[in-house]
Amino acid sequence: MAGGSSNPNARHKATWHIGGWGNPYEGGGAPGKGTVTYALSANRQRPFVGFFTTRTWNSVRRVRNQILYVVPPFIAAYSLMQWAIERNEYLNSKPGRAEFADAEE
Template sequence: MRPTQALMAGGEGPIGKHGKFLGGWGHFGGMPQKGIISYTLSANKQNPFAGAAHAAVFNSWRRFSAQVLYVAPPMIFFYYAMSWAIERNHYLNSKHGREEANE
């Protein structure tokens, strides 16, 4: 496998088009770019949790209502099946249930 140009350069050689030097690892050189405008807002003016509680309530409701028909019917079915099985087990292990099984 042939190493890439960046690996052959060792981090200190010319990299990229037209032999432009970017600098070693962690020391990228070159002139600062012109015409780039960046806007920032100071940390004490930001409100990162603005509307988070409102969004959480409505997002939770949307997700719940989308999934409830997939989850609720099997849960209800298995709850009633399990309660019937527990009740039947208690009956079969009772005095009357043992008499019915011996008949």
């Protein structure tokens, strides 16, 4: 039985219209098997839209909110490193060796 089926809504390949040449979707049918369509988002098309208005001020706001968590540890680490460098240079100098010559024995 070519056209008769128990399901009246079933589509048969003989009655499936996929549109004319060059526009397979004009007939209202679904894309054919294996057809892949791609789309490009607006952010990919215009990546720098609003860069100097929105993104700059958002970055300033985020940095301002995080600066007290980042800067004090860096200042402490830098101060400690400077003290260690100066102390090392002093201990390896002539006066430092003379002062602590007895402590190493």
